[in-house]
Amino acid sequence: MNILDDLKMQYKLGGIALKMIYWNIGCFLVSLVFFYQFKIGAFDFPNWIALSSEPTVFVLKPWTFLSYAFFHDGFFHLLFNMMVLNFASYLFLTFFSSKQYLGLYVLSAIFSGLIFVLGFNLLHYSGSIIGASAAIMAILVAVTTYSPLMNVRLLLVGNVKLWHITAVIIILDLMQFRLENSGGHISHLAGAFFGFSYIKLLQSGIDLSKIVSAILDFFTNLFKKQQTPFKKVHKNYRKPIEKPISKIVVKDKKQQQIDEILDKISKSGYESLSQEEKEFLFQAGK
Template sequence: MGFIDQLKTEYRVGGIVQRLIFWNIGLFIIPMILFSILKLGSVDIGIFDWTNPFSDDFFSLSSNPVDLLWKPWSVLGYAFLHSGFMHVLFNMLTLYFAGRLFLTFFTQKQLFGLYVLSAIFAGLVYILGYNLLPLLVGQTAKMTGASAAIMAILVATAVYAPYYEVRLMLIGTVKLWHIALVFIVLDLIYAPLDNSGGHIAHLAGDLFGFIYIKLLQSGSDLTKGVSGTIDFFANLFKSRKSAPFKKVHRNTTPPVRNSAVKPKDVTQKQIDEILDKISQSGYDSLTKEEKDFLFKVSK
């Protein structure tokens, strides 16, 4: 199995956390490579900074609410973009850690819904902060990064299972609420000092994660709206592919086994069936035989 095929398999099998990591890293690396090639060819790339193509206001979330009128996508899009290698690396490591913990208790659809909703909420609080807080009024700034959405996932898990034990390297075993508290305290300390808007967005993500779990425990799942919207468009797309009528052929002769079918074709069909099952119901829905078969094929 080639490198590209292995990446495709990892993308399909890995679940929503791995897909979010793929999206964030892809949106960081691919434009960087593209703009570097254009720069080497002395191609005029206009308003874009070739060292950081997503730093421009066209893609980032602006603190000026008027900018939402001509780029409304930025209230969510900023949560998939990053401004530097260390920025994306730290965020993706934290997303992997927080996401795996979240999926211990909740579904993949809930994780993606929380990621989307918390990013929008944090983005709006970010804009309000620059227009209401005396320290920030009169300033303009722009923001990219998945940190706020990741903090919502981490805090939501900590609120739901605060005494869940996590073993950290060089530190030992700690409670999950201890980890969440450290992040919250650090944001509170550094908010007035440096990157105020970013820390405000983190705290907004913390708040949304807390609200989400409390509403969920009272019977209201905010992520159902996101899941329902995705399912609607997914079903709409599938319905276009299906034919309105299905022609039925009667066959009076017994079916003949096709001897031309190769073992490789059968294996690929099994892989596709298993991957479709994962995309619909998650990896945990597989039987032991299916997991063993997928493991052998990946080797």
């Protein structure tokens, strides 16, 4: 099995978290081929992938409220996000289902995109964002809200409470809010808020992830119907003719020979058997 086959097998057998990481890595490799400016040494994402704060752009390209959450501006941006995503996903899936995970990722990305657009327009800023950070923050804050006192063992640090890790990340976002990447920090905090709200609503009996599940199920069933259209065929029904069951029992040769030996024993005793008959009966009894 080569590396490609091994990756395919891992993707097929892996859970939703591994699939999400694969999707992010795949989108990054695509962007590396098509959107990386080698002379400049930077990515140049088109406005049909990155989420722009300009109303004239995002209104005509509404899918960018989700597409931005699968692309990254550089290898280290991708690496850090995937490390945190893997960490947060493992904890989240300890308590919740794959459908809830996918629903939270998608809905938090859309919500964070909306807050980014609203915030930049209120501040009279203009820009665009890219990256899965907001959705990852939602997953991390969601599981922290559900189980804040969970012990997490960190390398070189030891055991810490989950809420300590999440609090440090949020505080760092707040501290850098006015320094650089304001759009990114706005979306991060929006993701954190959505993750918190998702758990609180879930505890009240409202599962927002069912919105995404219902949409996916609708399109899945729609494509299934298109691929295998139902054809109504009329046929005259005839009751199958029952074949008579034969009452004659035909014994095979081995069973017949066993019966003959047993009959001989009943008449003349075991000692009357030849050596061959004794060996045959012994082998048949195994």
